[in-house]
Amino acid sequence: MPDIRLRKMVTSVEEIRHEGGPIAEIPLLRGAVLAVIENPFAGRYEPDIQGFMDDLRPLGLEMARRLVAALGGADKIEGYGKGALIGEAGEVEHAALWHAPGGYAMRDAIGGTRAIVPSSKKVGGVGARLDVPIAHINAAYVRSHFDSMEVGVNDAPRADEMLMALVMSTGARVHSRSGGLEAWEITGEDGLR
Amino acid sequence: MDIRKLATWVEETHSEMGRTIAPPTRKAVAVAVIANPFAGKYVEDLTPLMDIGAELGALLGGKCVAALGIEPGQAQSYGKAAMVGENGELEHAAAILHPKLGAPLRKAVEKGAALVPSSKKMGSPGQVLDIPLGHKDAAYVRSHFDAVEVRLNDAPRAGEIMVAVAVTDSGRPLPRVGGLTHEDAKGEDGLR
Numbered sequence: 001m002p003d004i005r006l007r008k009m010v011t012s013v014e015e016i017r018h019e020g021g022p023i024a025e026i027p028l029l030r031g032a033v034l035a036v037i038e039n040p041f042a043g044r045y046e047p048d049i050q051g052f053m054d055d056l057r058p059l060g061l062e063m064a065r066r067l068v069a070a071l072g073g074a075d076k077i078e079g080y081g082k083g084a085l086i087g088e089a090g091e092v093e094h095a096a097l098w099h100a101p102g103g104y105a106m107r108d109a110i111g112g113t114r115a116i117v118p119s120s121k122k123v124g125g126v127g128a129r130l131d132v133p134i135a136h137i138n139a140a141y142v143r144s145h146f147d148s149m150e151v152g153v154n155d156a157p158r159a160d161e162m163l164m165a166l167v168m169s170t171g172a173r174v175h176s177r178s179g180g181l182e183a184w185e186i187t188g189e190d191g192l193r
Numbered sequence: 194m195d196i197r198k199l200a201t202w203v204e205e206t207h208s209e210m211g212r213t214i215a216p217p218t219r220k221a222v223a224v225a226v227i228a229n230p231f232a233g234k235y236v237e238d239l240t241p242l243m244d245i246g247a248e249l250g251a252l253l254g255g256k257c258v259a260a261l262g263i264e265p266g267q268a269q270s271y272g273k274a275a276m277v278g279e280n281g282e283l284e285h286a287a288a289i290l291h292p293k294l295g296a297p298l299r300k301a302v303e304k305g306a307a308l309v310p311s312s313k314k315m316g317s318p319g320q321v322l323d324i325p326l327g328h329k330d331a332a333y334v335r336s337h338f339d340a341v342e343v344r345l346n347d348a349p350r351a352g353e354i355m356v357a358v359a360v361t362d363s364g365r366p367l368p369r370v371g372g373l374t375h376e377d378a379k380g381e382d383g384l385r
Contacts, residue, residue: 006207007207008204008207009205010202011202011203011260012201012203013200013201014198014199014200014345015199017196017199018197019197020197129346150346
């Protein structure tokens, strides 16, 4: 299996103080780390692709560590999500290779989270945008933490590239008031409630 | 000043056209989304926006340098830009960017003898703002002419202004069109 050939890495953080309502005492942080890498399967149908998941693991860990650091440390992280954007010479199945390495990297960097990592994937051209869903790290039904973050890079993914994304948030939507399960009500054992 | 949102963006280029770039070239952008105090009305005296510019020069310049993890003196190029939501006017961008933003930005990157290149436009949420980049001490350094794109899906709303500062610690990844180099620049008159 080929090594990862990294062209670009991006770290992006938003600090949200309000959205027309009361100013948050602690601003919500929402961040993403993006890696633009060569797609080793571009331009052909390759039946056996699973080995690339192992190749992606070190990259995932590096991305997750960077993102945790950019958001102030593992104890600050309350939401997460992941996504992949595949250049036009690849196929959406290549994006699915990110599930295991991307998800486990975040679980490792944040420390034993319970909830499924929500994800999005698509094939797109250079400059395409991907909306990466975000949900609570320990209880998927926590309504206040459902969110998303739009990511993209103006010069990626080229046809033979793939753009891998990890996103994390430090809390609820800034003016969360739509009810449902609240973060302080969860047991956090089954990953759902 | 009413800041709704701040954002930072750091991009590293590790390879270009198959060639490894080591160390990677790096660009940082810091953005503030603020309420436009003059949205929806013509106001002659734009002094309050000029003062906002001074505050943002320090805040955003400092955030860029911090995001790169460098000492201020290691910064090599910079730029600034603003996009005004539809209920404002282009002059509001000029008031923020030109009279007072430069001095505190220069402090944040140490020296800054050269003009800070700038762009401005009217826009709406999700529109792209391209921030021009130029060498911070010698405007003619050819390897450092560049730009970096920033956009936020939810800004600027009609009554907002998006203000961006960009700082790098490097030039383009594979510069080879000649001209004055970073190493040969004197950095005294801001030009060479």
